[in-house]
Amino acid sequence: MTHTKIYSDTNKPTEATRKHIAEFLFNHLENFGDPLLDIEKSISYALKENNTSGGFILVAYEEEEILGAVVLNKTGMKGYIPENILVYIATHNQHRGKGLGRKLIEITAANAKGDIALHVEPDNPAKYLYEKTGFSNKYLEMRMTQNN
DSSP states (O other), X not given: OEEEEEEBTTBOOOHHHHHHHHHHHHHXXXXXXXXXXXXXXXXXXXXXXXXXXXXXXXXXXXXXXXXXXXXXXXXXXXXXXXXXXXEEEEEOXXXXXXXXXXXXXXXXXXXXXXXXXXXXXXXXXXXXHHHHTTOOOOOOOOOOOOOO
16 A cells, blocks of 8 residues: 655654655656755755755655655745746656556645646656646756856
């Protein structure tokens, strides 16, 4: 039986759980992921550490095994920039195609206050799931990386 748990600034995970979530995301985001340090930073942001806007972490478990995870960060903005950004969403690579990703998105949307944005690579197969669950492609994101 799968159950979900939401972690936030008022319900923080243990250090061991936090590390487990970060490693799960690092492993199961596969070639669409980021370095482990960046994933850990997004988790810290969601837990409202270092004077951030916060957010939450949603984890789907089967007993103690993580089957899926979401990190949602609040942007502190509204309107011209959505209130939330879905930074990471991943399902266990052996449990894909079973509706878990859709369930995670639905639970995330039900618990987020305001609009949600996410970034997705054009060749990511999950793009179709995001479109089916209500995400639309409004902009092409471009970034300038500066060496500060």
